[in-house]
């Protein structure tokens with residue numbers, strides 16, 4: 001847990017906790033208030049306050065916080081929520097604490113509803129996982145400055161999203177499993193494909209093969225490895241030559257893990273770091289390829305990748321980018337998101353907006369405090385951004401309430 005997050009939480013009132021309880025990780029988004037004011041929103045009054053609600057509206061200034069816990073350690077997560085009283089800041093129907101509800105999505109919103117009721121005394125208000133992923137992605141792409149970026153040759157380049165040219169796009173969420181969603185607008189989408197070979201496969205197989213004790217250790221190990229020791233390359237088959245006629249260079253992987261059977265090595269000679277690297281490459285490549293095929297199926301040029309499998313990891317992003325570029329012959333682009341793992345939780349957070357009959361202020365509009373182009377629509381942006389991306393990167397924002 002990032003200490004900055006806890007500190008700012010303790011100094012201000014928190015509200016609207018939302019949870020995304022996945023197969024591997026629980027993601028939390030919550031808002032802590034630093035200020036409350038009434039601002040006069042008159043249309044077109046400044047270049048970076050381009051979208052406007054033309055009436056006085058109450059605004060909560062504050063910070064959106066992000067945190068994650070392993071789902072297998074759900075009790076740590078519940079303790080964190082209790083310690084910081086996050087569950088008491090959401091929507092309350094009537095006077096009794098028993099009537100508090102917290103927005104939640106992901107399979108765990110069903111699986112752990114009773115446990116959460118028992119431990120926290122709150123009911124989960126369940127939101128559909130795909131709805132939340134799309135709402136979270138749309139929010140980030142429309143409202144958060146420098147959210148999407150490309151990753152080529154080790155370079156990260158932020159992409160300014162033109163609000164009028166956002167749809168359609170393919171959203172690929174690489175969690176434990178992978179969902180591929182064609183997004184056509186706010187709330188307009190179709191889950192067009194998925195694969196069970198995803199982040200859970202990388203972590204599960206990686207653990208079996210390397211004995212690593214944490215996901216981060218496996219990722220770090222992969223960083224040090226060389227996949228060519230394990231993977232069978234085109235050049236290994238063609239005596240160092242490329243197979244140009246079908247567009248394969250000598251260094252292209254002909255068969256992931258294929259060298260592990262053709263060598264005369266003992267099994268113990270294969271280093272865990274090389275195994276980890278091959279595995280990461282295999283999974284990333286496969287997701288990249290299936291994503292591209294789905295983009296091709298629907299004529300989509302942009303593929304946004306989310307989910308905690310990516311973890312901002314250079315080699316993962318590079319493999320996916322190179323794959324999409326290679327198969328699409330440069331036609332399609334892989335884009336990544338700074339808040340990659342929090343799409344579902346953000347979508348659940350934003351769904352407080354739809355809560356009828358609440359006694360508390362509800363989120364009507366969520367706005368990052370950051371400069372953005374004047375052509376922006378849908379969300380309004382003020383102020384400044386809070387540092388580089390990381391697991392728990394917070395967003396300074398205003399919540400418009402009604």
Ligand SMILES: Nc1ncnc2c1ncn2[C@@H]1O[C@H](COP(=O)(O)OP(=O)(O)OP(=O)(O)O)[C@@H](O)[C@H]1O
Pocket residue numbers: 021022023024025026070106107174175176177178198199200201202203215216306307308309310311341
């Ligand atoms: N600290 C971590 N512990 C476990 N897995 C991690 C960690 N950090 C990143 N990961 C990776 O992220 C994946 C989970 O991503 P994410 O949280 O987006 O999905 P999920 O919601 O748990 O899964 P699903 O949506 O399929 O239920 C893991 O399978 C693993 O590959």
Ligand SMILES: CC(C)(CO)[C@@H](O)C(=O)NCCC(=O)O
Pocket residue numbers: 022023107129175176177178179193194195196
């Ligand atoms: C089952 C979910 C949606 C749960 O988040 C996810 O793990 C997933 O998309 N798995 C891939 C399932 C499939 O389409 O083969």
